[in-house]
Structures are given as structure tokens and as C-alpha cells.
Amino acid sequence: MQTMQQVARAQQDRAFLEDFLKESQPFILRAASRCAGFAVTRSDDEFSVALFAFYEAVRTYDAEAGAFPAWARLIISRRLTDHYRAVRRFSSEVPLAPQVFDGAVESDDADAEVQRAVVEKIANPATATAAEEIEAANALFAPYGFCFYDLGKCSPRAEKTRKGCAAVVATLLHTSDLFRQLERTHTLPVQALAQHSGVKKKLIERHREYIIAAALLLRGEFPTLSAYLQTIRKEVASCGL
Template structure:
């Protein structure tokens, strides 16, 4: 969904078209959740209160977005999520009777995070690549939000899985089955390469993601980001 499509869709939603509103929300939910995770600097699932705040901010953005203000829709969504999370953190801090200095330190950190992330949006196609990968993963019964949880923590493991994905995509038969059946052809791959079933099963979701990245070289920003183990 490009900027022109977003402007048209948000206008229709603001005029009462609830079907269009749901379409916008469905399309940008992965972006909202990953924005929340980026700001909170932790893994966030839809069961977390912070994720609900992000989703409400997305809905609020649909209601109040104006292209004439000079911001893209995604930057505006980020601003609202960031603002609402800061309000949430402030409330939590007050309830826990933490010091004002600690609160100010948190707010400063969030403001710096906002500047860094806006710069990233303005200089790359990372956001759209995330949305495209999210759609691709769904056909393999994988949610983009799961990736941080299942990403390997150690560099040597990550390197081994990158090598495994490269071996896989070099095999035409494996790739054909992968694309046609929308699943990892475990038996075929093990027979051809000797990789252990335990390794594949333990890291299947991350491996599928790496394979999709190799099969879609146009996702340059996202490929570098995920393979380094970064937070989306």
C-alpha cells in the first residue's frame, strides 16, 4: 500500500467505511507491533498491553491523518504510538513512585529512538519490505512477530543457519517444493545434504525466513537487518 493508496483509504475510513478501516489495520498490524517492540526494546506479543496501545494508536492515526501536514502515514503512526507509549510509561512510573529523573531519562531515550527510527524510514524501504515479508510468511503459517523470539542468539548459530539457507536455495528441486507446497521439504533436504532433523526443527521458522530473503533479493534492507539479528 503506497502513500497515494493510504491517503485514499484513510479518507474513506474517516468517512465511515469500516471495511476499508479493517483493511488498513490488517495491512499495518505487523508494522505497529514491531514499532512497539522497537520503542520498548523488547519482544512484544499481541497479548502484551503495549501491543494494544500500539493498535489503538494505529486506529487513531486512521481517524486523524492529514497528508497536508507533511508527514507520511507511517511516520504519523509511529509518532502516535511513541506518544501513547510515553504516556503509558509515565502513568506506570507515577504508580510505582519512581523518581522524576528516571522518568526523564526514559523519555529522553524514547525521543532519541524516535529520531533514529524516523531517519531509518526516510532513508530506506525497510517498512514496506517488512510488510511484504509478513505476507509471504503467512503462507508458511509463520507470523512476522514471532521472528525475534525464534532468532538465534549466538553468532555462530546464525552463521550456520545462513549457510544452511544458502545450500537450500542452491538446490532447484528443494526450492520448487518449498514454493509449491508452501512448507520446508525436510525429508528431501536431509537426504540430499545430511543436515540433522533436530537442527531444522529447532530453527524452522528462522530458516524459512532466511530462504525467503534469499529468494527475494530486492529486500536488501530487511535482509541485512534480520541476518545481523536486529530488532524489527
């Protein structure tokens, strides 16, 4: 398993970090499966959440936290718990029987159609893996001067800040002129967004990369990575723009 030296290097060396994440995927899958209660695959939403969480664990790890594997499992468990809570709030909280994840659907159940949709998603081999989407996202983010692995430093932590970012993202997604300006200039129109959303410029500037990334991921074809944005997606929808 990962050594403290490897983690320390991954914190300083972006190229090594990317390789480290790829090499650690078996560990990430095991940790996610342990928390989810079923065998998580790379095409499951849980994997994308766990991958983000592992990246967060690397970035925030300190030797005082103890052994890194235990720290990573703790962060993965926390983020998956947050994810399930967000999914329940965002959806209609439809309960799914455990056998659904093995491809079994009870045709007499009231939620049989939902169960079939879940089975189809799990069985679909064309579903992009999180690693593939991260690679595509990096190509999309490059003109804006950041990459996927930079987002951990600028992601909002406080609920009030998350809601402020959500309001800005909603404004960006629902104001075509501003979104086209973003795509054309690769620069966030901070002043205009502040005026339209009512959010302070200072907050927008501080979380510039996160706001751009969230808008691009939600607008684009990133089903796996977008699943990690369940909370901000709900908040964006609640803005009513």
C-alpha cells in the first residue's frame, strides 16, 4: 500500500499525483465497496466520489493523522456518506432493493421502472470511467489555466459559500451571453456575474476555478463527474433561474 514518501511526493508533483491516483484505483474501489455495501466498479457514481475523496485525502494528509490508508478510507467513507445524503435530497428518495445491484428486478414492485434504469446503467459498458472523464475535463479546463487536480484547493467548504457559488453557476448556465463570453475569452465575467447573481466579487474571484469547472461539467457530457456535484446541482436548481 501507499507509503508516506509516495503521498508526500504526490502532494508536490502533479505528474506523479496522476500516476499515483491511477495506481491506487484498486484500493479506491475496495474502500468504496466497503462503504457502499456492494462491489463498486469504475462505471459507478461511487467510484467517482471515492476518487475525488482519495485525491482530497492525498492533498490534506499529514503524518499526525496516522497511517495514510486509514486516513484515505476515512475520507472516502465521509464523502460517500455525503454523496448518499445529497442524492436522497436531490432525488425522490426511491428505495432500491440490494438485489438490484446484481441485475435482479422485481417486476411487481412499484418502482420497477426505476430499478430497471439502475440495472441498465450498471450494465452499460459504454459508460465512461471517471479516469477517462478526468482526462477529458483536463483538456476542457486547460485554456482556463487550471486542471482537475487544482479544484481541491478552491472548492467551497462552508454552506453559505457553496450556496453563493451555486447562485453564480446558475446565473452562468442560465445567461447565454455570459456563458458564451466565458467560452470565447476563457475568462470568468466576474463583474457581470456579481451584478446578475447578487454574490460579492470577492467570493467569485476566490472560487473562480471551481465556478468555471462546475459550469463546464454540468453543461458538458460528464455524467460520472457531474454526479459528484449533486449538492451544487440541487442548489443551482433551487435558484430558480
